[in-house]
Every structure is written in structure tokens, then in C-alpha cells.
Amino acid sequence: MEFITFTSIDVSRIVGQAIINSYKKSIRKKLQVNLENPDVEIHALVRENEFLLGINTTGKSLHKRGYRVYEHPAALKPTIAAAMLKISGWTPHRSLIDPMCGGATIPIEAAFIAHNIAPNRYRTDFAFLKHKMFKVEEFEEFRKRTLEKERINGFEIYGMEKFQKHLEGGIKNAEKAGVRRAINFKIGDATIKTDYPPALEFIVTNPPYGVRMIPDEKTLHLYEKILETLKNIAPGSTLVLITAATKRFQKAVEKTKTQIKEAKRVIHGQLKTTIFKCKI
Numbered sequence: 195m196e197f198i199t200f201t202s203i204d205v206s207r208i209v210g211q212a213i214i215n216s217y218k219k220s221i222r223k224k225l226q227v228n229l230e231n232p233d234v235e236i237h238a239l240v241r242e243n244e245f246l247l248g249i250n251t252t253g254k255s256l257h258k259r260g261y262r263v264y265e266h267p268a269a270l271k272p273t274i275a276a277a278m279l280k281i282s283g284w285t286p287h288r289s290l291i292d293p294m295c296g297g298a299t300i301p302i303e304a305a306f307i308a309h310n311i312a313p314n315r316y317r318t319d320f321a322f323l324k325h326k327m328f329k330v331e332e333f334e335e336f337r338k339r340t341l342e343k344e345r346i347n348g349f350e351i352y353g354m355e356k357f358q359k360h361l362e363g364g365i366k367n368a369e370k371a372g373v374r375r376a377i378n379f380k381i382g383d384a385t386i387k388t389d390y391p392p393a394l395e396f397i398v399t400n401p402p403y404g405v406r407m408i409p410d411e412k413t414l415h416l417y418e419k420i421l422e423t424l425k426n427i428a429p430g431s432t433l434v435l436i437t438a439a440t441k442r443f444q445k446a447v448e449k450t451k452t453q454i455k456e457a458k459r460v461i462h463g464q465l466k467t468t469i470f471k472c473k474i
């Protein structure tokens with residue numbers, strides 16, 4: 195058995211020294227190092243016999259879109275919302291609802307896709323802008339071309355929510371994101387047939403998991419009721435749903451004889467969740 199004789203502290207010391215030495219050799223100046231607020235962030239990874247070195251060109255995480263003026267207590271990461279829309283197979287000319295939309299992350303990301311809006315279009319702090327190898331003028335030209343491609347058309351994107359406070363928060367987020375007019379918001383209960391708009395083709399949603407917002411035993415009942423309601427109003431539609439209550443959702447699926455087409459595991463914050471794609 196082989197023992198590891200170094201730690202990550204040794205790796206960072208050696209890599210850090212190598213960077214300082216190489217900078218001095220090529221620029222003939224001592225590198226000023228600021229670990230709290232670096233201009234360039236270098237990542238080193240040692241994995242068995244592999245050594246990987248990379249530069250962070252993004253800066254802060256891409257899920258920080260900048261439109262979240264209302265912070266829902268169980269908000270979904272916008273990057274996961276966008277991935278769920280992709281998994282669903284939805285295209286902008288098909289009708290879509292998030293019937294438990296909370297702070298409206300899913301409808302906002304859908305509106306971005308439908309209107310060709312780059313989600314981080316006004317972001318000015320990408321890390322690559324500080325790197326000498328990137329040309330800021332080229333990036334500005336690219337940003338201008340991207341903004342010119344935006345279009346605002348009428349699509350059927352709905353956001354429904356049971357609680358007024360969250361619905362109002364979702365509307366504020368959509369306003370900040372510049373897509374308020376692209377989303378039809380309404381108060382409604384996901385378990386009540388008559389609350390839904392007609393002719394729905396795609397349902398993409400992030401219901402309560404029973405961890406933070408409702409007691410565990412009620413989650414199974416809620417999931418069953420939602421599936422039954424959807425079977426009633428939108429047979430043949432596609433449902434994409436994310437939950438940490440995987441077993442309870444699977445039970446509800448069995449009880450309602452719903453077909454799971456795909457299941458993907460994903461870590462959301464501290465929680466192990468699954469994204470399910472179902473045929474209703």
C-alpha cells in the first residue's frame with residue numbers, strides 16, 4: 195500500500211512558488227500576491243498520477259445572474275432551472291408552466307431562452323476581462339452582437355404560485371430580469387384543475403421537498419395530487435420535476451401509474467436531488 199506523503203498545503207506552496215519564479219523570469223519583476231482578492235485565480239488539482247492546472251476565466255459562479263431581488267427561501271439555482279428546461283425538450287413555441295414557481299426562476303430562465311437573451315448579459319466582472327490574453331474590445335463587440343439578437347415575441351410561459359408573497363417576489367425578479375411582459379403570472383393551486391391555463395404541453399417545476407417548507411408526510415400526498423391533476427388536464431404532456439424527496443416522488447409515480455422517462459442525480463446546495471422527466 196502506498197502512502198500519500200504530501201497535502202494540499204504542500205501543493206499550493208510549490209505551485210505558488212513556481213508561479214512567482216516564472217513571473218520573475220519573464221517580467222523581471224516580483225509578483226504582488228493578494229490571496230484575498232486576486233486578479234488571476236489559478237487552480238491546481240492533483241488526482242492520483244494526474245496534475246491539472248487551470249485559470250478561472252469566469253470569476254464568480256455563473257448561477258449568480260443578478261436578477262434575484264426577491265430571495266425565495268427555497269430558491270432554485272438558475273443554472274439548474276435552465277438545465278431542466280433543456281432536459282424537458284421544450285421549445286419556445288410550445289406552452290410551458292411552472293405551477294409552483296416561487297421566485298419565478300424557471301419561467302425567467304425560459305423567457306431568456308425564448309427571447310434569445312444571454313442570462314448574464316449585463317455582467318461586467320468576468321474574470322477573463324482581467325487576463326492579458328483576452329481582448330476587451332473583442333468581448334464588447336461580441337456582447338453588442340449578442341444584445342442585437344434579442345427579440346421579444348409572445349410565447350406561452352406561465353408562472354403559478356399558491357402564495358401571494360412569493361408570486362409578488364417572482365414578478366419583481368422578472369421585472370429586474372427584463373422579462374416581466376414575457377411571463378403570465380397567476381395565483382393558483384397546483385392541485386386544482388381549474389387553476390391551470392388550457393392546453394399545456396410542458397410542466398417544469400421545483401415543488402417543496404418536505405425538508406424546509408412542508409412536513410414530510412404531506413409531501414407524498416402533494417406529489418400524488420399534482421400528478422393526478424396533470425393527468426386530468428394535460429394528458430400526453432411532459433413533466434420535468436426536481437426533488438430531494440426522491441422516494442416519495444417515486445411512490446407517487448407508482449400510485450398514479452406515471453411513466454418516468456429519465457432520472458438524473460444532481461447536488462443542489464447541500465441537498466442530493468433528482469431531476470425526473472415523466473410522460474403524463
Ligand SMILES: C[S@@+](CC[C@H](N)C(=O)[O-])C[C@H]1O[C@@H](n2cnc3c(N)ncnc32)[C@H](O)[C@@H]1O
Pocket residue numbers: 266268269270271293294295296297298299300354355356357360382383384385400401402403
Ligand atoms: C421549492 S419552492 C419553488 C422555488 C422556485 N423554484 C424559486 O427558484 O424561487 C416551491 C414553491 O411551491 C409553492 N407551493 C407549494 N404548494 C403549492 C401548491 N399546491 N400550488 C402552488 N404552489 C405551491 C410554495 O409556496 C413555494 O413557493
